[in-house]
Amino acid sequence: MSASKSVSVKNLSKIFDGSGGKKVTAVNNVSLTINPGEFVTLLGPSGCGKTTILRMVAGFETPTAGDVLIGDERVNTLTPDRRDTAMVFQSYALFPHLNVFENIAYGLKIKKLKPDVIRAKVKEILGLVDLHDLETRSPNQLSGGQQQRVALARALVMEPSVLLFDEPLSNLDAKLRIHMRREIRKIQHQFGITSIYVTHDQAEAMSMSDRIIVMNKGVVEQVGTPREIYATPASQFVADFIGTANIIPSQVVAVNSERTEVSALGTSFHVKTSLSLQPGDTVKLIVRPEAITLSCDAGIPATISSSVFMGAYQDYVISSHGQNLLLVDADPANHQTFEAGEQVFLVIAPNKLHIVK
Amino acid sequence: MKRDPALVSAIATLWLALGVFVLYPFARLLQVTFFADGYFSLASLERVFTNWYDRAAVFNSLQLAFAVALAGVLLGFIFAFAVTRMNLPKPTKWFLGAVPVLPLISPPFTSSIAITLALGPNGMFFRWFGLPEFTIYGFWGTWLSETLTVFPVAFLTLSAVLAAIDPNLEDASLSLGRSRLGTFASVTLPLTTPGLANAFLLLFASSLADFATPLVLAGHSFPVLPTQAYLQITGLHDLRGGASLSFILLIPALIVYFLQRYWIGEKSYVTISGKSGPRTGIRSLGLAPEVGVMTVCLLVSVFILFLYAIIFLGSLVKVWGVDYRPTFEHYEYVFNRGMKAIKDTILIALVATPIGAILGTAFGYITSRMRFPGRRFMEFTALLNYALPGTVVGISYVIAFNTGPLVLTGTMAIIVAAYVFRYDATGIRSTVASLQQIDLSLEEASLSLGESAFGTFRKVTLPLIIPAVTAGMKFLFIRAMTAISATIFLISVHWTLLTTRILECMTELQFAQASAFSVVLILIVFAASGLISLMFRLAYPRYSR
Numbered sequence: 001m002s003a004s005k006s007v008s009v010k011n012l013s014k015i016f017d018g019s020g021g022k023k024v025t026a027v028n029n030v031s032l033t034i035n036p037g038e039f040v041t042l043l044g045p046s047g048c049g050k051t052t053i054l055r056m057v058a059g060f061e062t063p064t065a066g067d068v069l070i071g072d073e074r075v076n077t078l079t080p081d082r083r084d085t086a087m088v089f090q091s092y093a094l095f096p097h098l099n100v101f102e103n104i105a106y107g108l109k110i111k112k113l114k115p116d117v118i119r120a121k122v123k124e125i126l127g128l129v130d131l132h133d134l135e136t137r138s139p140n141q142l143s144g145g146q147q148q149r150v151a152l153a154r155a156l157v158m159e160p161s162v163l164l165f166d167e168p169l170s171n172l173d174a175k176l177r178i179h180m181r182r183e184i185r186k187i188q189h190q191f192g193i194t195s196i197y198v199t200h201d202q203a204e205a206m207s208m209s210d211r212i213i214v215m216n217k218g219v220v221e222q223v224g225t226p227r228e229i230y231a232t233p234a235s236q237f238v239a240d241f242i243g244t245a246n247i248i249p250s251q252v253v254a255v256n257s258e259r260t261e262v263s264a265l266g267t268s269f270h271v272k273t274s275l276s277l278q279p280g281d282t283v284k285l286i287v288r289p290e291a292i293t294l295s296c297d298a299g300i301p302a303t304i305s306s307s308v309f310m311g312a313y314q315d316y317v318i319s320s321h322g323q324n325l326l327l328v329d330a331d332p333a334n335h336q337t338f339e340a341g342e343q344v345f346l347v348i349a350p351n352k353l354h355i356v357k
Numbered sequence: 358m359k360r361d362p363a364l365v366s367a368i369a370t371l372w373l374a375l376g377v378f379v380l381y382p383f384a385r386l387l388q389v390t391f392f393a394d395g396y397f398s399l400a401s402l403e404r405v406f407t408n409w410y411d412r413a414a415v416f417n418s419l420q421l422a423f424a425v426a427l428a429g430v431l432l433g434f435i436f437a438f439a440v441t442r443m444n445l446p447k448p449t450k451w452f453l454g455a456v457p458v459l460p461l462i463s464p465p466f467t468s469s470i471a472i473t474l475a476l477g478p479n480g481m482f483f484r485w486f487g488l489p490e491f492t493i494y495g496f497w498g499t500w501l502s503e504t505l506t507v508f509p510v511a512f513l514t515l516s517a518v519l520a521a522i523d524p525n526l527e528d529a530s531l532s533l534g535r536s537r538l539g540t541f542a543s544v545t546l547p548l549t550t551p552g553l554a555n556a557f558l559l560l561f562a563s564s565l566a567d568f569a570t571p572l573v574l575a576g577h578s579f580p581v582l583p584t585q586a587y588l589q590i591t592g593l594h595d596l597r598g599g600a601s602l603s604f605i606l607l608i609p610a611l612i613v614y615f616l617q618r619y620w621i622g623e624k625s626y627v628t629i630s631g632k633s634g635p636r637t638g639i640r641s642l643g644l645a646p647e648v649g650v651m652t653v654c655l656l657v658s659v660f661i662l663f664l665y666a667i668i669f670l671g672s673l674v675k676v677w678g679v680d681y682r683p684t685f686e687h688y689e690y691v692f693n694r695g696m697k698a699i700k701d702t703i704l705i706a707l708v709a710t711p712i713g714a715i716l717g718t719a720f721g722y723i724t725s726r727m728r729f730p731g732r733r734f735m736e737f738t739a740l741l742n743y744a745l746p747g748t749v750v751g752i753s754y755v756i757a758f759n760t761g762p763l764v765l766t767g768t769m770a771i772i773v774a775a776y777v778f779r780y781d782a783t784g785i786r787s788t789v790a791s792l793q794q795i796d797l798s799l800e801e802a803s804l805s806l807g808e809s810a811f812g813t814f815r816k817v818t819l820p821l822i823i824p825a826v827t828a829g830m831k832f833l834f835i836r837a838m839t840a841i842s843a844t845i846f847l848i849s850v851h852w853t854l855l856t857t858r859i860l861e862c863m864t865e866l867q868f869a870q871a872s873a874f875s876v877v878l879i880l881i882v883f884a885a886s887g888l889i890s891l892m893f894r895l896a897y898p899r900y901s902r
Contacts, residue, residue, distance in 0.1 A: 060801055080804035081813075093802035097820045106816075107806030158806060 004036040004194045005071035005084070005161040007057060012066035014052050026052040028218035029066070037192045039185070041205040044215035045241070050198045051166060053215075057196060058164050059083050070162060086155035087164040090171065092147045094139035100126075100150050101135040107158045125157045128187065145176045149183075156187065163188070165197040169204065181207050202242050206230070214238050236356050239286045246287040246325045250355075252277045262355060265300050265321045265346075271353045283355045291352035292327040294318075294338060299345030304338050320346060363811065368729060371719060375738045377763065378778045382753035383741070386607075389600040389756050401601040414580040415605060418565055421499060421581060422609075425564035426557045428504045432657060433457075433511025433556060434549075439654050441519040442545075443647055454516075456658040457509035459665060462886070464839040464878050465569035466859050468502045470871050471664035473573065474677050494576035502570045505661060507563045511556040518552030519545075537642055555617060562613045565606065566746030568842035569856075573863055582606040583748040583842060590752065590846065600756060603749040614744035618737075672872035687873035695858050695874060702855040703881065705769060706837035709776040713833040717781035718826050721788025722818070726800075736785075743782030747842025750779055755846045767849035775843045780836040784829020791825035792818075820897070827893045831886050838882050 010031050018024040027049040034040045042050035055061045056068055059080035068075050075083055086107070094103050101122055108118045126132055129149040139147055148168065155163060165184075169177045185208045188195050199205055205212050206226045214221045214229060214237075222234040233239035236247055250264035255277055259270040264285050277283065294316070302320035309315075314329040314337055325346075329337070338344055391397055405411045439445065440453050460468060476493040522545065530540040568583040575581055582602055590599035641647065671677045675684050691699075724736040742750050754775055758765040765771035795818070803813040819826075841856040848857050855878050862871035 058801075058805055060804075079810070080801065081807050081809050085805065087802065087805040089798040089802055091796050091798050093796065093798035095799060095802075095817055097817075106803070106808075110807045110812070154802075154806070164805075 008033040041209040043205040048215040049218040084161040086160040092151040248285040382757035385757040386753035422564040426560035429508040429560040432508040437515035469573040498574040713781040717784025751843035751846035783832040787825035
């Protein structure tokens with residue numbers, strides 16, 4: 001198998017000719033490096049440029065400016081068929097006129113392998129994705145999940161240096177999606193192929209990636225491990241896009257080396273931050289719903305606006321000092337629950353707070 | 358996929374072909390019309406509008422086209438409604454779907470010969486019913502024959518539109534309290550409007566361009582443009598006069614073409630979403646309207662079958678209307694005196710079909726999958742000859758290839774070229790339509806797996822569009838066997854066609870021989886289109902449903 005390679009893009013931009021002669025900047029001066037064997041997700045809302053980057057790595061789009069490197073090779077002008085990448089498409093893109101075997105063998109035949117080698121490789125990969133006995137089926141006789149596996153097998157069997165995934169699970173139902181996440185991750189680990197995975201689903205990104213690249217409006221907002229991105233988002237956009245966040249406007253009161261004091265909700269919080277701030281700066285305090293607990297006797301006074309039982313947890317919307325806050329009680333069966341209209345007190349865990357500009 | 362040299366040379370080749378066989382003749386036609394002795398002049402056009410007979414031809418052509426389009430759309434809608442929106446037993450649906458196909462694949466003279474035999478002088482209808490003689494020649498005969506010939510086009514386009522309307526929309530209207538007829542008037546019909554307008558334009562253009570029917574049925578009292586242009590050239594050897602008349606014919610044809618592409622194209626409500634919820638059954642409109650629809654359908658179907666029966670019987674009796682003794686002498690005549698025409702026609706169709714298939718696929722693929730400057734103009738040019746009346750194309754070919762740098766008069770090449778660049782339009786359109794259904798990611802998947810651009814076309818794209826290519830080939834073959842309006846100007850002693858032989862028989866009042874020729878031609882067309890389908894099925898067994 002060919003060795004996994006790194007992928008990097010340098011000052012990459014892509015400008016499309018939009019309708020009416022308008023120029024649309026899909027990717028704006030992006031630089032990234034993805035290490036050999038790494039599983040990296042490009043995450044962002046639709047139109048953020050993530051798919052365009054993927055398609056420039058695959059060779060379906062030519063960069064307007066900047067470079068794409070696979071390993072040490074600059075591939076800007078290389079056509080897709082000459083790049084050592086394989087792509088798994090959102091629509092699966094299985095050839096409808098070929099059966100499962102022929103679909104998977106398609107790329108191997110181009111490599112001019114011997115028929116018995118091809119047969120053995122296809123058999124092996126079919127076993128890996130749990131699709132024995134389906135070789136002679138045509139794609140339209142398969143379920144969505146099976147088609148997805150064939151598409152994955154067809155790319156994997158090529159043993160490419162880089163695997164590219166373009167929202168491959170978005171057409172599956174929720175349960176199957178979770179199952180396929182694990183499968184893809186497991187197989188990727190096994191093969192150690194550098195993988196770039198495009199999605200707008202943050203749960204998918206969190207559960208699969210070594211690192212996540214969060215994008216918005218053509219630029220990179222943050223690069224980091226799932227943990228880093230969740231706990232210390234670099235911007236309000238990232239905080240809002242990944243998970244749920246209460247974003248509370250607040251003001252810096254005092255700055256010292258250990259903690260920064262900010263005022264919000266009629267009280268003050270001491271927060272660890274790497275931002276360089278001055279007293280009087282306005283910032284956003286990021287409070288995850290699970291960082292807030294409710295109490296009957298002490299804390300920040302608040303009123304319950306809505307209370308919804310969700311089975312495993314209880315969802316609250318509370319109002320305090322003119323702010324609506326979301327919070328989640330993870331274990332409602334164990335203690336008291338509150339109803340809309342009740343007066344309560346909030347307790348906020350100081351080490352779970354984070355501030356952004 | 359940036360400019361690769363293969364694409365550039367392919368585009369250059371296609372432009373060269375279009376330049377020589379579409380743009381150049383068109384330019385020469387304009388030149389002959391507007392330039393006299395090297396100077397710009399409107400004299401030849403003025404002559405058309407001052408000569409009362411030519412002026413009548415302009416007026417008659419437009420009037421006829423309007424009347425035919427109106428009647429044809431109505432008839433086509435009624436048939437389409439019966440087939441797509443009524444609960445009919447399967448055989449009835451099949452019958453109503455099959456009868457309109459007959460005129461589509463028949464040579465252009467079929468219905469005019471039959472109408473002459475049935476309603477013309479000595480026509481059986483008048484004898485049977487003891488009606489007073491009246492002359493079928495003129496507006497009414499031409500109108501009747503053209504309506505029967507062109508309404509199937511309206512039927513086909515409108516059934517596609519009606520079938521695509523989601524019945525849930527009608528259910529929504531019913532559940533909001535509208536009656537069934539009210540729903541038809543306020544939901545179904547408005548949704549069909551762009552389709553109706555499109556069908557109207559199509560029929561208007563075909564009637565305007567129709568040459569064969571008025572030649573047989575219009576007579577001297579009812580001149581129309583295509584036949585006037587033809588007589589001007591073949592009878593009076595007045596190329597300039599013919600060119601001017603065909604220029605006038607060209608204007609409404611181009612207007613129709615533009616309206617269809619840029620107005621109707623944007624108005625269609627019917628889209629295939631791929632999302633198909635449970636479809637509800639067909640709701641009946643009520644007994645009285647359905648009986649009315651069925652009555653019209655059955656009467657028209659029976660009349661069409663009756664006309665075909667007359668052609669068939671007429672070819673097997675001595676003299677229609679006078680001597681009904683059976684005989685094979687007309688077929689003997691066809692196979693002795695007409696053998697050359699049969700051979701020539703088949704050979705020309707056999708040569709034109711594969712060339713047209715390759716060109717049509719190339720135009721369709723390149724204009725819909727590649728991005729290059731002038732792409733829209735290439736598509737427009739590739740379909741131009743089909744949009745123009747055959748007479749215009751024929752006359753422009755005569756002007757362009759009689760003299761000048763490229764002389765093709767009297768060769769087989771000129772006839773083949775006329776057919777290829779006129780009738781590959783269906784191939785282009787169906788290729789484009791089928792490419793639009795094919796997700797681009799299929800081709801990208803192949804590229805991503807290491808296949809080259811050309812290999813991807815051959816292994817992925819072509820197998821997926823082959824049904825469209827075959828449909829285009831079938832159409833081209835049928836048209837190459839049955840068309841006359843353009844090629845009547847291009848035949849020679851070396852190369853003659855079955856359709857022109859039929860015309861000769863008609864002008865010499867040899868109706869029986871004309872009928873025999875027609876029957877032979879229809880049988881060849883049936884056999885050939887069956888053969889093309891069979892070959893396709895053998896080559897691509899996976900498509901057999």
